[in-house]
Amino acid sequence: MSTNKISFQPTLTDCIHAYRFHYWRAAMAPKAIAMRTAFALGMIALGVFFAWNGRGSPADLTAAAVRTPAFLFWAIGAILIFVIGLPLLGQALVPRQVHRIYEQQKSLHLPFDISWNRDGAVVETGESRYVIPTANIRYWRESKEAFLLYQSDILFNFIMKRAFTSPRQLDSFRADLKASGSPER
Numbered sequence: 001m002s003t004n005k006i007s008f009q010p011t012l013t014d015c016i017h018a019y020r021f022h023y024w025r026a027a028m029a030p031k032a033i034a035m036r037t038a039f040a041l042g043m044i045a046l047g048v049f050f051a052w053n054g055r056g057s058p059a060d061l062t063a064a065a066v067r068t069p070a071f072l073f074w075a076i077g078a079i080l081i082f083v084i085g086l087p088l089l090g091q092a093l094v095p096r097q098v099h100r101i102y103e104q105q106k107s108l109h110l111p112f113d114i115s116w117n118r119d120g121a122v123v124e125t126g127e128s129r130y131v132i133p134t135a136n137i138r139y140w141r142e143s144k145e146a147f148l149l150y151q152s153d154i155l156f157n158f159i160m161k162r163a164f165t166s167p168r169q170l171d172s173f174r175a176d177l178k179a180s181g182s183p184e185r
Contacts, residue, residue, distance in 0.1 A: 004172055008163030009111040012102050014146070018158035019098045020091060021143045025185075026153075027087035040082035044075045114159060118176050121149070123157065132157065134180035141185055142174070149177075 026032065102108055110125040120133040132149065141148045150156045164170040178184070 003115050003117045004169060004176075005113065005115045006159070006163040006165065006169070007111055007113045008160055010108050010158075010160070012099060014158070014160050015102050015108060016095050016098045017143070017145050017160075018148060018156075019101075020094050021141070021146065022148060022156060023090055023094055024087065025141060027090055033083055036082040036086060037079060040079040043082075044078055114163070116173065116176060118179050120180075121157075134182060137177075137180065137182040139183045139185045140177050147173070147177070149182075 107125060107127065110127065113124045115122050115124075118134065120131060120136075123130040123132065132151070136151050137149050138152065139150050141150070145161055147159045147161070148156045149159070159173075161170060164173065
């Protein structure tokens with residue numbers, strides 16, 4: 001089986017792209033959206049409960065509150081803030097967090113030599129050698145600019161597409177990932 005090789009040096013921009021892509025996919029996963037929606041609905045229910053404050057029956061207050069346009073506006077706003085606003089805020093904060101990681105992790109400043117085949121990948125720098133068998137790749141994702149290879153829901157390695165010397169080499173990498181049995185998500 002043939003082995004393919006590429007080399008690239010990650011930049012801060014590469015790291016920001018990889019982490020933004022990872023964060024957005026995680027934040028917009030159906031389970032994450034459902035959890036934020038449930039939290040927002042719970043907050044709305046608590047608001048109705050505390051607004052009741054012991055006057056009348058809770059059913060009377062709930063019926064009146066739901067008919068009130070201001071309450072509906074508030075409720076929809078709360079849901080939108082939790083479902084969409086929090087992920088957007090996270091996206092805005094990613095560059096700052098990644099800049100700190102990039103400064104701390106000196107291995108990200110070194111050139112990477114990556115060789116791969118259907119059995120896995122080997123990542124080498126001037127300081128280390130890291131073997132990633134395909135059995136350890138739980139799943140992978142592809143964006144316009146990078147591949148993310150996940151070993152868990154949080155731990156991933158990224159390979160920038162600009163590192164591939166030709167479209168054929170890029171297609172070969174994608175084909176090897178698909179042939180490895182690791183699912184694309």
